[in-house]
Amino acid sequence: MKKLRRQAKELLHAASKVYHYRRDITADARLQELEKAVAEVEHMLKDKSAEAAPFEAAMQRLDALLRKIGGKIYPKTFWSDNLEVLLVAAILVIGVRTFFFQPFIIPTNSMYPTYSGMNAVTYAADEASPSAARKVFNKLTLGAKHKSVFAQNSGDILIPMGQSKNGPQIYKERVKGRKWLVLPTPLDEYTFYVGGEPHTLRVPAEFDMNKLLLQTFASKQSKVVQSSQSKTGVAWDVGRSIDAGAPIMRFDITLGDALFVDRLSYHFKRPEAGDPFVFRTNAIREELGRLTGDYSDKYYIKRIGGVGGETLEIRDGALLVNGEPRDEVEAFGRNAAKEGEYSGYINQTLLAEGREMVIPDKTFVALGDNSGNSLDSRYWGFVPDKSVIGRAIFIYYPFTKRWGPAE
Numbered sequence: 001m002k003k004l005r006r007q008a009k010e011l012l013h014a015a016s017k018v019y020h021y022r023r024d025i026t027a028d029a030r031l032q033e034l035e036k037a038v039a040e041v042e043h044m045l046k047d048k049s050a051e052a053a054p055f056e057a058a059m060q061r062l063d064a065l066l067r068k069i070g071g072k073i074y075p076k077t078f079w080s081d082n083l084e085v086l087l088v089a090a091i092l093v094i095g096v097r098t099f100f101f102q103p104f105i106i107p108t109n110s111m112y113p114t115y116s117g118m119n120a121v122t123y124a125a126d127e128a129s130p131s132a133a134r135k136v137f138n139k140l141t142l143g144a145k146h147k148s149v150f151a152q153n154s155g156d157i158l159i160p161m162g163q164s165k166n167g168p169q170i171y172k173e174r175v176k177g178r179k180w181l182v183l184p185t186p187l188d189e190y191t192f193y194v195g196g197e198p199h200t201l202r203v204p205a206e207f208d209m210n211k212l213l214l215q216t217f218a219s220k221q222s223k224v225v226q227s228s229q230s231k232t233g234v235a236w237d238v239g240r241s242i243d244a245g246a247p248i249m250r251f252d253i254t255l256g257d258a259l260f261v262d263r264l265s266y267h268f269k270r271p272e273a274g275d276p277f278v279f280r281t282n283a284i285r286e287e288l289g290r291l292t293g294d295y296s297d298k299y300y301i302k303r304i305g306g307v308g309g310e311t312l313e314i315r316d317g318a319l320l321v322n323g324e325p326r327d328e329v330e331a332f333g334r335n336a337a338k339e340g341e342y343s344g345y346i347n348q349t350l351l352a353e354g355r356e357m358v359i360p361d362k363t364f365v366a367l368g369d370n371s372g373n374s375l376d377s378r379y380w381g382f383v384p385d386k387s388v389i390g391r392a393i394f395i396y397y398p399f400t401k402r403w404g405p406a407e
Contacts, residue, residue: 004055008045011059011066012038018070026069034069037062100264102390104278106256106301107206110368110375111276113341114331114407115301115395117256118207122216122249129250142398143255147203151242155195158237159213160230168224170210171232177202192248193229199248207253216249258397259406263390271364271385273321274328275304276392276406279366283387287380301392302366302376303331312357312365317344319367330407331369346371348378364388 015038023031041062044055066074108117121144123129130138130146138144162171170190177187186205190213191198203209221239229235242248261278271277281288281298289295306312310321318336319326326332334342345367347353359365363382368374377383392406 001052001055004052004059005045008041008055008059011062012041012045014070014074014076015062015066018066018074021073022069022071030065030069034065037065100262101393102261102263102278103258103396104261104299104301104392105258107204108208108256109373110370111301111303112370112373114276114303114369114402115257115259115392116254116400116402118204119254120207120212121252121254122212123247123251125247129247130252138252138254142252142400143258144252145255146250146252147201148250149192149199149201149248151194151244151246151248152199153195153197154242154244155197156237156241157217157248158193158225158227158229158235159217160191160193160227160232161224161234161236162232163234168234170213170236171230172209174205175202193227193235194242194248196229198229201249203253212249212251255398257395257400257402259392259395261390262393266388266390271304271307271388271391272328273304273307273310273326274332276301277304277364277366278389278392279364279383280387280389283384284380288375291375291379299389300366302368302374303329304364305367305377306357306359306365308359308361308363310359312351312359313355314345314347314351314353317346319345335369335371342369343372346378350381351378 015034019031019034019038026034037058040058044050044058106115106117109119110117129148135144135146138146160171161168163169172188172190175187175189177185179185187202188205188207188209189200189202190209191200193199217236217238217240219239223237223239225235225237226233227235227237278299278301281300285295285297288298305319305326306321311323313320313323317338319332325336331342334340335344338344345351347355350357357365357377360382362385364385365377366383367376367378395402395404395406397403
């Protein structure tokens, strides 16, 4: 009887849902019939002396009636049973993300070594490729994705070059791709010519492929040449030949640090110098567009180098505020001392050597810890307070030495 009573409670709960969800489209006679059947089961449930047979018969009558008028609500299916749970879960996730903690993945290395963006782990020509098990392990622990391109024929390696306002650069094409097989995402496609035959490789648009190509192929023998094979008519002859079947490139792209951003605290306290903070680029869209050619809105993570009312200067790699070295967090001191992988702040544009930056009220200066590889306030100015999203608080993935509270 204990099991029967539990089933009766579940049936009555289903009857209540059917009544409230479908009473406006159900005939009055059917509703009265439903109320009568519900009352019968409720009476049996309350009657401690009720026998099993009539109790089951009453439940069967209610079940049969619910099947007639329940529509998609009854009998239960996966979606009817779980749709409300899924909707509530989605609302909670959206609410937490909007008002409390937002996940953010760092794409670039502008904050390195404090935080890491996407990086590459390369494999030498004579080194074995990772096994399937190793690829899975690297994927789970580091978010690593293996990339490789093998020569289909023998010959010299040429890489097409393009022209930019800064001179020749490695040519790439922006193409459409899919993230997790569903979400659209931009990819950069690079082409290698081996003996005149094209070989292509696609990587995430945020990945610094140029740096990897230079590390892999730059040598005294490499040179820029005229080439009819390249769409641009110019190519980089890397000064290297390769045999058919040999790897042109093999590497893993490791995921940038994934962290939680605290969206709540800045509603109660002002952002402070030294905070690692995330902000929208909507207010500086035009300036960034002129610098990068990309006018889309993005999220950036930098460190607050200064707040409204302060005067900043970079001198000998150190960040100075009102003439004194900035020391609120370790990153400031490490850059000033050029300690380890911190190479010091670099004088550029708005903070060129001898220049000071006076910060207006309700704005912030955003600086990358990796000053030599950071597009920050030195180039485009100030971040208005309305663009600030929140403070980085915890690196939750991947599982590296940086895992834990964000510095």
